[in-house]
Amino acid sequence: MSKTAVSFAFNSPERLSxxxxxxxxxxxxxxxxxxxPVARMLTQRQTxxxxxxxxxxxxxxxxxxxxxxxxxxxxxxxxxxxYELHFISPLHGSLALAMGRATVDGVVAIGLSADHPExxxxxxxxxxxxxxxxxxxxxxxxxxxxxxxxxxAAAEHVLGLGHRDxxxxxxxxxxxxxxxxxxxxxxxxxxxxxxxxxDAAGISLRSDHIVAGRAxxxxxxxxxxxxxxxxxxPTAVLAMSDxxxxxxxxxxxxxxxxxxxxxxxxxxxxIDLAAHVDPPLTTVHQPIRQKGADxxxxxxxxxxxxxxxxxxxxxxxxRLIVRGSTGPAPRERQEVTGAT
Amino acid sequence: MSKTAVSFAFNSPERLSxxxxxxxxxxxxxxxxxxxPVARMLTQRQTxxxxxxxxxxxxxxxxxxxxxxxxxxxxxxxxxxxYELHFISPLHGSLALAMGRATVDGVVAIGLSADHPExxxxxxxxxxxxxxxxxxxxxxxxxxxxxxxxxxAAAEHVLGLGHRDxxxxxxxxxxxxxxxxxxxxxxxxxxxxxxxxxDAAGISLRSDHIVAGRAxxxxxxxxxxxxxxxxxxPTAVLAMSDxxxxxxxxxxxxxxxxxxxxxxxxxxxxIDLAAHVDPPLTTVHQPIRQKGADxxxxxxxxxxxxxxxxxxxxxxxxRLIVRGSTGPAPRERQEVTGAT
DNA sequence: GTGAAAGCGCTAACAG
DNA sequence: CTGTTAGCGCTTTCAC
Numbered sequence: 001m002s003k004t005a006v007s008f009a010f011n012s013p014e015r016l017s018x019x020x021x022x023x024x025x026x027x028x029x030x031x032x033x034x035x036x037p038v039a040r041m042l043t044q045r046q047t048x049x050x051x052x053x054x055x056x057x058x059x060x061x062x063x064x065x066x067x068x069x070x071x072x073x074x075x076x077x078x079x080x081x082x083y084e085l086h087f088i089s090p091l092h093g094s095l096a097l098a099m100g101r102a103t104v105d106g107v108v109a110i111g112l113s114a115d116h117p118e119x120x121x122x123x124x125x126x127x128x129x130x131x132x133x134x135x136x137x138x139x140x141x142x143x144x145x146x147x148x149x150x151x152x153a154a155a156e157h158v159l160g161l162g163h164r165d166x167x168x169x170x171x172x173x174x175x176x177x178x179x180x181x182x183x184x185x186x187x188x189x190x191x192x193x194x195x196x197x198x199d200a201a202g203i204s205l206r207s208d209h210i211v212a213g214r215a216x217x218x219x220x221x222x223x224x225x226x227x228x229x230x231x232x233x234p235t236a237v238l239a240m241s242d243x244x245x246x247x248x249x250x251x252x253x254x255x256x257x258x259x260x261x262x263x264x265x266x267x268x269x270x271i272d273l274a275a276h277v278d279p280p281l282t283t284v285h286q287p288i289r290q291k292g293a294d295x296x297x298x299x300x301x302x303x304x305x306x307x308x309x310x311x312x313x314x315x316x317x318x319r320l321i322v323r324g325s326t327g328p329a330p331r332e333r334q335e336v337t338g339a340t
Numbered sequence: 341m342s343k344t345a346v347s348f349a350f351n352s353p354e355r356l357s358x359x360x361x362x363x364x365x366x367x368x369x370x371x372x373x374x375x376x377p378v379a380r381m382l383t384q385r386q387t388x389x390x391x392x393x394x395x396x397x398x399x400x401x402x403x404x405x406x407x408x409x410x411x412x413x414x415x416x417x418x419x420x421x422x423y424e425l426h427f428i429s430p431l432h433g434s435l436a437l438a439m440g441r442a443t444v445d446g447v448v449a450i451g452l453s454a455d456h457p458e459x460x461x462x463x464x465x466x467x468x469x470x471x472x473x474x475x476x477x478x479x480x481x482x483x484x485x486x487x488x489x490x491x492x493a494a495a496e497h498v499l500g501l502g503h504r505d506x507x508x509x510x511x512x513x514x515x516x517x518x519x520x521x522x523x524x525x526x527x528x529x530x531x532x533x534x535x536x537x538x539d540a541a542g543i544s545l546r547s548d549h550i551v552a553g554r555a556x557x558x559x560x561x562x563x564x565x566x567x568x569x570x571x572x573x574p575t576a577v578l579a580m581s582d583x584x585x586x587x588x589x590x591x592x593x594x595x596x597x598x599x600x601x602x603x604x605x606x607x608x609x610x611i612d613l614a615a616h617v618d619p620p621l622t623t624v625h626q627p628i629r630q631k632g633a634d635x636x637x638x639x640x641x642x643x644x645x646x647x648x649x650x651x652x653x654x655x656x657x658x659r660l661i662v663r664g665s666t667g668p669a670p671r672e673r674q675e676v677t678g679a680t
Numbered sequence: 681g682t683g684a685a686a687g688c689g690c691t692a693a694c695a696g
Numbered sequence: 697c698t699g700t701t702a703g704c705g706c707t708t709t710c711a712c
Contacts, residue, residue: 343689343690343691344691344692346690347690347691347692351691375689375690376688376689376690378688378689378690379688379689379690379691380689380690380691381690382688382689382690382691383689383690383691383692384690384691
C-alpha cells in the first residue's frame with residue numbers, strides 16, 4: 001500500500017480493486033487521516049474557491065442588507081457550481097494584504113472603482129476577476145445596473161406628483177468609508193439620473209439640497225437631520241439607498257411630519273425591509289441577488305475556459321416600485337417651503 | 341537574485357539590504373508576481389483561516405438574522421486576530437465533502453449536535469474545534485446560552501400576566517431542515533424551560549398546544565396558522581425564535597386579533613428587528629454576537645497553544661426583554677377559549 | 681492493479 | 697547578505 005494507492009482510493013477509486021479501496025478508506029478513517037487539502041490544491045493548481053473582494057470589514061457585510069442580498073446570490077451560484085466562497089476583506093486595514101493570503105481561483109470585486117490599487121494588483125497578477133458596480137474595464141467582465149435610468153424614474157415619479165422642492169440624500173464619496181458597497185461611480189450615475197429628470201422639468205437643484213452620508217439607516221437619519229437643521233423643508237426626498245430613506249423617514253416623523261402627506265420619500269435598492277416599513281417605501285428596485293449570481297457565472301466562464309474567453313458586460317434593469325411613501329405634493333407645505 | 345532573496349523580500353525584508361528588497365518588490369510588481377499563497381500555506385503548515393461549519397446552505401446564512409448576527413461576532417473577532425474566515429456549508433449536499441476541501445486551522449461548529457457525523461470526523465482528524473449551541477463534549481470548548489432559564493422567564497412572564505392558555509411554537513427537529521442553526525438540543529432546552537414554568541403554575545400543557553415549524557417568519561406564520569385552523573385559541577404564544585413570533589403575529593392580525601390586547605406573543609433571540617416591529621416584540625435576549633466572538637477566542641486558544649490547552653465551556657446569560665407584544669390576559673377571550 | 685519518482689511553489693536551515 | 701538544498705503532502709505519469 002503506497003501513497004499512490006491511498007491517493008487513488010480517495011480520488012479515483014475505480015483504478016483500484018474495490019476491496020483495496022474500501023480497506024484503505026477504512027484504515028484512513030481509523031487513523032483520522034484526511035488528504036491535506038492544501039497539498040492537494042498545490043498539485044492541482046486550483047483551489048475550487050472563489051473570492052469576494054469587498055472594501056468593507058466582514059462584520060459589516062452581515063449587517064448590511066444590500067450586501068447580504070448580494071452575497072446570497074453569489075453563494076447560491078457558487079454552491080451550485082461546486083465552488084467554495086472566500087470573503088476577502090481588509091486584513092489589518094489592508095485589502096492588498098488580505099488579497100495576498102487569498103487562495104482563490106478568481107475574484108468578484110464589488111464596489112471597487114476600476115482605479116482602485118487592488119484592482120490593478122489583481123489584473124497584474126492575471127487572476128480572473130469580474131467587477132460589480134464599478135466601471136467597465138475592457139478585459140474584465142462586469143455586472144452593473146442601470147442606475148441612471150432608475151434614479152431618473154424615481155425623480156420623474158415625485159415630479160409627476162407635483163413636487164418641486166426635492167432633497168437628494170447621496171452616498172458619501174470614497175474619502176469617507178461608506179456603509180454600503182457603492183462608491184463614486186454608482187453615486188454619480190444616480191445623481192445624473194435625478195438631475196436629468198429635474199432638468200427636463202426645468203427645476204434647478206440648489207446645491208444645499210444635496211446631502212450625503214453613509215449608506216445606512218443612521219447615515220440617512222443624520223443626513224436628513226442636517227438638512228432639516230439647516231432649514232431645508234423639501235416636499236420630497238430622493239435617497240440613494242433604502243436604508244438611508246428609512247433613516248430619513250424616522251427623523252421626519254420625529255419632526256412631526258406625516259409621510260406621505262407632508263413629505264414623500266423614495267429609496268433605492270428595494271431591500272426586503274422596504275416593503276415592510278410603515279409606510280411601505282416607494283423605491284427603485286434592482287436585482288441584487290441576480291447581480292451576485294451573474295457575477296459568479298461570468299467569473300467561472302473565465303476561470304474554467306481560460307482560452308476562448310471573452311469578457312461580457314452586463315447591465316441589469318432597474319424599475320420603480322411605487323408604494324406608500326410617496327403621494328401628491330402638499331399644497332400648504334409648498335407655500336411654506338416657498339417662504340423658506 | 342535567488343528564490344531565497346525573493347522569499348525574504350516578502351517575508352523578512354530586514355534580512356536583505358534595503359535596496360535589494362525594494363528592487364525585488366519592484367520587479368515583482370512589474371511582472372505581476374505574487375507568492376503563491378497555497379504553497380506558502382503548505383510549508384508553513386498553517387492557513388491562517390478559521391472555518392465556520394454550518395448545516396445550512398451559505399445562501400440562507402445571509403437571509404437569517406440569527407446567523408447574520410452570529411457571523412458578525414465571528415468575523416469581528418477573526419479579523420481582529422488576523423485570521424481569514426471560511427464558511428463551510430454542505431457541498432453537493434455533503435458537509436463531509438466540503439469539510440474535506442476546507443483549508444482551515446480550526447473550526448467553529450454551530451447548531452450541530454455532538455453526535456453529528458461531521459463532528460466525529462473532525463474530532464478524529466484532530467482539528468481544533470469549538471461547538472456552539474450544541475452539547476458539551478469534554479475535549480472541546482463550547483459556547484452556549486442558558487436556553488432553559490430564558491424560556492422559563494418568558495413563560496413566567498405571561499403566566500404572571502394571567503395567561504393560562506399558552507401555545508408554544510417550537511423549532512422543527514433535525515429531521516426536517518430548520519431555517520435556523522438551532523437543533524434538537526436548543527429546542528429541547530427551551531421546551532424544558534417553558535414546561536418548568538407551566539408545571540410550577542400547575543398548568544398542564546396539552547400536546548396539541550405545541551406546534552413546530554422552520555425558524556423563519558414564514559415558518560412561524562404557518563405553524564400558528566395550523567394551530568388556529570385546528571381551533572386552538574391561546575391567549576399567549578411562546579415562540580422559540582423572534583422570526584417565528586413575528587410570523588405568528590402577522591397571521592394573528594390577519595385573523596382580526598389585536599396584539600397584545602387579544603393575544604400576547606413572546607419571541608426568543610432578540611434580533612434587531614424585534615424592537616422595530618409593531619408592536620415591539622417582547623423576547624428573550626441572548627448575546628448572539630458575543631457567542632460568535634467567544635467561540636473564535638476559544639478556538640484560537642486551542643489553535644495557537646496546542647500544548648497547555650484546556651477546553652472551556654461557556655454558558656452565556658439570557659434575559660427577558662419586555663416590550664409591547666405582551667399584556668394582561670383578556671377576560672372575555674379567556675372565557676371564549678374555555679368554551680373551545 | 682500497484683509502486684517509484686518527479687515536481688507543484690514556497691520556506692528555512694545551512695553554508696558560503 | 698546571498699545562494700544551495702531539502703522538504704511540506706499530495707498527484708500523476710510511467711514502468712512493473
